[in-house]
Amino acid sequence: MNRFGRQVTLYAVSGLLVSVWAFPVLWAFLTSFKTERDVLAYPPMFFFTPTLSNYKEVLFGTSSILPNLWSSLVVTCSATFFTLCLAIPAAYALARLRYPFRRASGFYILATQMLPPVGLVIPYYLTLQRFGWLDTYSGLVIIYLTFSLPFAIWLLVSYFEDIPYEMEEAALLDRAGRWRALWFIVLPQVGGGIAVTTVFVFLNAWNEFMFAVVLGGNRVRPVTVAMFNFISVEQTQWAKVAAGSMVAMAPVILLGLLAQRHIVKGLTVGAVKGGGRR
Amino acid sequence: MSARGSVKMEKVSKRHGETTVLHSVNLEIKAGEFFVLLGPSGSGKTTTLRILAGLEPVSGGQVWIDGEDVTFTEPGARDVAMVFQSYALYPHMTVAQNIGFPLKMVGQSQQAIAEAVNEAAKRVGIAHLLSRRPGQLSGGQQQRVALARAIVRHPRIFLLDEPLSNLDAKLRLETRLELHQLQRELGVTTVYVTHDQEEAMTLADRIAVFMEGEIVQVGTPRDIFGEPSTMEVAGFIGTPPMNLIPAQWTENTIDIQGSTHQAPMFSSQSKDITVGIRPNDFRLTLHGISARVLHIEDLGDNTIINFEANTLRLKLKMEGLTNLREGEEVHLSFDPKSAHLFDRQNGKRLN
Numbered sequence: 001m002n003r004f005g006r007q008v009t010l011y012a013v014s015g016l017l018v019s020v021w022a023f024p025v026l027w028a029f030l031t032s033f034k035t036e037r038d039v040l041a042y043p044p045m046f047f048f049t050p051t052l053s054n055y056k057e058v059l060f061g062t063s064s065i066l067p068n069l070w071s072s073l074v075v076t077c078s079a080t081f082f083t084l085c086l087a088i089p090a091a092y093a094l095a096r097l098r099y100p101f102r103r104a105s106g107f108y109i110l111a112t113q114m115l116p117p118v119g120l121v122i123p124y125y126l127t128l129q130r131f132g133w134l135d136t137y138s139g140l141v142i143i144y145l146t147f148s149l150p151f152a153i154w155l156l157v158s159y160f161e162d163i164p165y166e167m168e169e170a171a172l173l174d175r176a177g178r179w180r181a182l183w184f185i186v187l188p189q190v191g192g193g194i195a196v197t198t199v200f201v202f203l204n205a206w207n208e209f210m211f212a213v214v215l216g217g218n219r220v221r222p223v224t225v226a227m228f229n230f231i232s233v234e235q236t237q238w239a240k241v242a243a244g245s246m247v248a249m250a251p252v253i254l255l256g257l258l259a260q261r262h263i264v265k266g267l268t269v270g271a272v273k274g275g276g277r278r
Numbered sequence: 279m280s281a282r283g284s285v286k287m288e289k290v291s292k293r294h295g296e297t298t299v300l301h302s303v304n305l306e307i308k309a310g311e312f313f314v315l316l317g318p319s320g321s322g323k324t325t326t327l328r329i330l331a332g333l334e335p336v337s338g339g340q341v342w343i344d345g346e347d348v349t350f351t352e353p354g355a356r357d358v359a360m361v362f363q364s365y366a367l368y369p370h371m372t373v374a375q376n377i378g379f380p381l382k383m384v385g386q387s388q389q390a391i392a393e394a395v396n397e398a399a400k401r402v403g404i405a406h407l408l409s410r411r412p413g414q415l416s417g418g419q420q421q422r423v424a425l426a427r428a429i430v431r432h433p434r435i436f437l438l439d440e441p442l443s444n445l446d447a448k449l450r451l452e453t454r455l456e457l458h459q460l461q462r463e464l465g466v467t468t469v470y471v472t473h474d475q476e477e478a479m480t481l482a483d484r485i486a487v488f489m490e491g492e493i494v495q496v497g498t499p500r501d502i503f504g505e506p507s508t509m510e511v512a513g514f515i516g517t518p519p520m521n522l523i524p525a526q527w528t529e530n531t532i533d534i535q536g537s538t539h540q541a542p543m544f545s546s547q548s549k550d551i552t553v554g555i556r557p558n559d560f561r562l563t564l565h566g567i568s569a570r571v572l573h574i575e576d577l578g579d580n581t582i583i584n585f586e587a588n589t590l591r592l593k594l595k596m597e598g599l600t601n602l603r604e605g606e607e608v609h610l611s612f613d614p615k616s617a618h619l620f621d622r623q624n625g626k627r628l629n
Contacts, residue, residue, distance in 0.1 A: 169333050170366035174380035174427070175354035184379075188370045 031242035039238045054243035065244055068226035074137055075222055076205040079144035083152045083201045091156030112150045121214050128215055135217030143211050148201045159193030195262035206252055223248045282344055283434040283467030284309040290339035292325050299325050300491045312461050315471045316478040317488030323471045324439055331360050331437050359428035360437040365420050367412040373423050374408040380431045398430035418449050436468040475515045487511050509625035512554045512618055518593045525553045537567050542614040542629050554618035557595035566611030571602050
């Protein structure tokens with residue numbers, strides 16, 4: 001095949017992949033501007049008179065999701081913050097220290113990711129109940145830490161391992177001491193990795209549904225759960241659900257855009273050992 | 279020359295689990311000295327340097343700097359600076375920030391740092407690169423940044439771990455000379471690790487030769503070249519390396535493959551020895567070791583001739599050109615004063 005043909009094929013295949021990914025999002029985007037009646041029209045309408053009533057209803061109506069957005073934000077930000085606070089030192093230690101069963105502990109951390117979350121819902125429920133932490137922010141944040149922490153540690157270790165130890169030794173001789181060597185020399189260089197980890201942890205916590213629906217309640221109800229306000233036995237208000245999704249997606253997309261540069265760089269650097277100059 | 283920066287190591291040893299990397303090393307380095315730790319890879323020279331820096335804990339023994347016991351002192355508290363083989367520059371900082379880092383860590387003012395950085399950078403000729411990042415520099419420039427980062431703080435000792443090994447041959451020679459000059463100007467005690475015996479010979483005031491985790495000889499380059507204390511040292515120092523020939527030493531004569539040579543001294547009993555002859559100490563004579571010319575290496579201003587004498591391979595180095603041809607039969611001999619005699623059993627020097 002000639003070069004031109006190859007290019008065309010490449011674009012065709014990637015176009016196909018993108019449209020498979022983008023279709024539901026676009027469909028939800030369009031739906032969010034339709035009236036409930038237009039949503040159910042058959043055949044589906046591509047041209048219609050857009051309305052903002054769904055957004056009005058979702059944000060300021062009787063079952064506004066604004067308090068739920070706040071809940072999501074509190075839970076997600078706290079979970080992300082504590083995850084990073086604990087994962088950064090843990091990953092650094094795993095990358096640097098030589099202790100018995102180092103490999104085994106690395107695998108153990110990853111292994112916790114392999115448990116199906118459904119199997120944990122009931123034990124978590126019972127544990128939180130005993131502590132009186134059901135339907136509280138602290139309860140949900142702690143549960144989120146159980147899955148975000150191992151993931152974050154595992155992701156960060158490879159970034160720390162990429163920093164040659166000699167660089168820290170040089171800092172030690174430059175009178176920095178352990179902590180300042182970490183702060184001035186190591187952390188700035190794993191900045192990309194920390195950005196990537198932040199985004200993934202935030203994303204996972206923000207989109208989490210199952211734990212939120214079981215362990216949350218009336219006081220703590222993240223937006224993923226609140227979306228169900230618009231689905232009832234009698235009817236599903238698809239346009240409202242779509243508008244809610246759009247609103248819920250916004251913070252994540254914003255974060256993604258902000259961290260985009262770091263993510264792309266961070267992902268490639270982390271993946272290929274010593275790949276590229278930094 | 280400053281009076282600070284003397285080093286003493288006593289019975290320093292280092293073990294990693296079962297393996298011993300350093301056996302009871304004793305070492306004394308005088309203030310202001312350019313001291314080279316020389317040895318093949320894995321001989322313990324870098325470990326010794328790292329112990330001196332405080333990066334590696336000792337398994338036994340003691341280390342003193344200026345009479346003060348620093349065996350368990352943190353690296354940062356020893357007032358020593360190090361240039362790593364990889365340079366270990368901080369890639370996220372500019373050259374100026376790299377050089378100024380050790381000063382920033384002790385809380386010097388911005389202005390004092392800027393002045394000191396400028397001066398250090400000027401000294402090593404990189405003043406025009408201060409705003410660049412290490413990734414944008416050539417290997418030689420990076421090496422200078424590492425050097426500037428070491429000299430900026432006026433430490434009492436410089437520790438250099440094969441600082442020239444990542445440079446190309448021409449740059450290495452130039453930098454070697456500059457390094458020597460810099461050390462003379464600053465007068466700071468310098469401990470320099472290398473496996474390159476030529477580097478050691480040209481730079482050092484004194485050399486410690488390491489073999490298999492032990493110091494086998496300490497002395498000036500002249501001492502070590504002129505009177506290597508063991509067969510191993512003899513074989514390691516000098517290019518091309520010394521010819522080591524099995525021989526028999528009886529009274530005043532040395533017997534090599536049936537040819538007799540005068541011994542430099544008298545032996546009361548007959549001994550199995552190894553005679554060491556530097557390639558440029560061999561002479562072509564009418565009698566002596568009979569050898570056949572195997573190969574001639576013409577290096578322009580001098581020539582190395584490779585001989586075969588039975589199972590032995592011998593090298594002769596001479597000035598200018600030779601009119602010998604490959605395959606020709608000759609006899610080799612040497613001045614008894616230039617012969618190095620070693621015990622064949624334990625490799626120790628006998629004369």
